[in-house]
Amino acid sequence: MQLIKIKFLLFILIIVSTATFANCEKLQNSCEYYTCINIKKNCNNKSYFKRFGLKYCLKFEKKIKKFSPQGQEWIQSVKSCLISSIEEADQQLTCKEYKNVAIKHHTPCYFESGYCNLSFRDKRQVIQVIKFSLWKPSIIKTAIQILNKCHNTK
Secondary structure, X not given: OHHHHHHHHHHHHHHHHHHHHXXXXXXXXXXXXXXXXXXXXXXXXXXXXXXXXXXXXHHHHHHHHHOOHHHHHHHHHHHHHHHHHHHHOOOOOOHHHHHHHHHHHHHHHHHHOOHHHOOHHHHXXXXXXXXXXXXXXHXXXXXXXXXXXXXXXX
């Protein structure tokens, strides 16, 4: 009898969580989007969504007061752009393929959101937030692409 109750409770939890996370698009202005999409796509806790998207979204939110009003606006714009790129991606992608799509959108999202026009202080704050990932090849490549775009638009 106890086993039946446990199975029933698990069944209810699965239904509730599936219903709750069925439409992650509603969370596009929230870092919780990454948790939602991670569950929806059945990715593990080592996925891009959890280990990068959510992690850095929360770090930027935590440090947002250190940015100027323009920098704060930039953070919101980048978040929206990155989440939109995931939403617009092919829904059949694997978790690893989503990572590649998301990483490819960092350069255009940073650039189009106005990274080049941020103050030196705001750019320094961006580096402070992401500094522990600056050793990753994909981040180095993205940083070089952003710097080149900024340099070429002057």
